[in-house]
Amino acid sequence: MTNLANIQHPYYPHYTYKAVNFGDKTFVEHEPRSREDAQLFPLSYRGRFKIPKGNMEGFTNIDDLIHDAYIKQKEIEIDMVSLYSLIKGEKVPTPFLDDVIKDSKWVIKPEPLPDSLKLKLSAITGNQEFSIIDYLEMSVSDFNKEENFITINNSRQQYSKLLVSLMIPLMDIEKDNAKLSNAKINIRIKDKYQGSIEANKNFINFMMLSKKNDITITFKNLVNQKNFLIAHDFNFDDGDFTNLESDYESVQILESVISQEPIKHKVKKQTLNLSDKQGIKNIIENFDQNGNKGKSLRVETSVEDPRIELFDATVPLEKLQTVYSSLMVENINKLKRKCEDMEEGEVIKVNLVPGTSNEVEQHYFARFE
Template sequence: MSTKKKISQKDADVQVAIQDSDNAQVKIINSPIDYLEDLLHSGNLEEAAQFLGRIHRLSESAHPVNPHYIFKPVSIGKKTVFDHVPVNEQVSKDYPLKYKANFTIVDQKYSGETKTFDEILEKATINQDEIEINMKDIETWIGDMKIDDEGTLMREAVKSAKWKIMPQELPPPMKIKIVKEDDVDDITIIDYIELSLSDIDNESNVIVFDNSKQASSPHLVTVTINKGSFDKQKTKGKLMEADSKVNISIKEEHQGNVNAIYKLDIFVLNTLRSQNFRLVNLETGEDFVVLKNYNINKEASISKLEEELVFLKKLIKIEKYFNVNFSISEKIEADDHECVEILCSIIEDRSLKGTFDELNLECHSRESLDGLIRYEKQEKFWFMITQSVVIELFGQTITGIESRKEFNNVCLKDPEKAKRKYADMEDGETVKLKFVPGSNNQLTKTFKYVNDEG
């Protein structure tokens, strides 16, 4: 007969008393993790899932703003933390989740700024920069209630995460064209420009748009709009006669572009004539702004511009015909003008008239020299000289050109000297002769483009 003994335990988390166990095995579980592990190891998956669900529901109901918000477990690295989740969209509006942060700007580009934080954000947005910051502390607010939520996602991120302020995405560029106002039909000056926000200057109270990011355009178009005028007018869907200025120039890499210079000169010429321009949205057909004030990076008079435009139109025609692209020099020489006239005469199939003071020829045989001396005795002395010509113009070389020069009336400048040279001439010797105008000094020059294949 067994004797019962009294069992006494003190200072234990779990009090267990076993009497007459008859060698039974006892396993003590004193935490939810141990209990879940035991269920999983014993194959009680359904019971384990139900247990997890109870824990999850418990964590949800434990939120300080329950039933409006619940805790949702989130993994961050190897840790699991909780995040605040509203139960529906309306709750998120009635009790908005907000964070108040204390941080310093690490980014050297912006850390030295003396402007306001809003202005720093504007600059970063325009440049599409990410601003690196050092997050020191963060407070969680739901509605007007401050939440003590140590161990949540945001509070844990303060300790371990790298923080950056991401720029707000800029809207796509506005596609516009610049048109000149006309009584009958508007005339397009520059057809396709992509304007993007490039600066907001709060001190000057202006907003600046430009197309500096548009690689396809040789022109740099900058539109400066009074901020107050812009804010007032943008609510109407378009800007009409806003207080604005435009500046058009040629980008550095396109300084010698003929077509770009031509369009800029057209714009400048019409501004000097006090012509109004409109920037028209190509997608909507509506006016973006009407321009009446201009900043022009070019000093010019109307007469000089008109003269330059005539020259540029010739170059555009030559580029198209000969399939070349010129890069115009800042200083245009007399030889450049002569080359342009020659190439235009080929395109227009016409001869060039001119005069001459003298003609120098070389004779390489006694027979040819004798013929020139005898021919000099006749009343009319006519020459035609043909040769191949190579044109070098504004960085381009045009070959395959034949030149024909017709001298209508010439005579030997010194016949007696030519006769003496004939008398002393030996085979293989070269004799130079000089001819001067006879009864007139007219010269006709004809150029043909044969090209390299023919």
């Protein structure tokens, strides 16, 4: 039976028929005897198919449909009308092919996209560079032929909490270190990470940096350490960013409460408006003990119903403890003279300035009911 099948192939001995079972169906392949036979007698297929009307919605022609499927890596379902095999351009019979056409599901599979770009997103303002996202996997997500824009994003990056999209005008892209004059950047928190402290902190931090006038956005290629894109003039998709600073402060406080670590920053001049003469004398005596060379100061405050409102939740706070590493009284001798001449009801400004250190820690304590 095998020999008979071999003889029956019109291009035997260069080709034989090979039966391939797939489930309850049998397919017949044309199998070349060798690589040389495949090259001398090339096999090809030709046919006709229809695209269901619903698949063409939103597309003016099949090229646009195939391009969209390539960008989105989607299969296009088709109705196969006819299909036949050719060897060296000559039509050859393929057993059971009509049954295969009738009973099978046919699709156009897109070519795989190029490997994603491994990038680092940073913001540069003045002489400082701030890392926003250390690792991004960016790949092509859309191409607008009418407006000549290409969009890349990290939607396929599994563990990234932020979705970063970059719409690039093709005319501005150079081979290396592309400098964009009209880039459009969209950064948002992915839906399942809306309640993530880290995601919100990174997002708000970036949006605050973007408000600076001298900001430059860079996407550095982590493979060759070259700048993939540099954007000086760019804009963001519409969004309400009016409360960025207060939102960022709330995120910092919440992070501090959870981690039980203080928020650290630099202290500047602290001004106290005091009308209590004895209170001022106590301050002077306290700082005079070490020659006004700087003292650590701990201040504890309790405010009625303090709370953080974030992520549609309210976190009650019990108290705030502020620890100054080193403070000293500004112009302490002048303050002594003012205190001596102070009249009843008079308000005197007492300025406290950094001593040997300008560091301050803020400890937030949650109230558990």
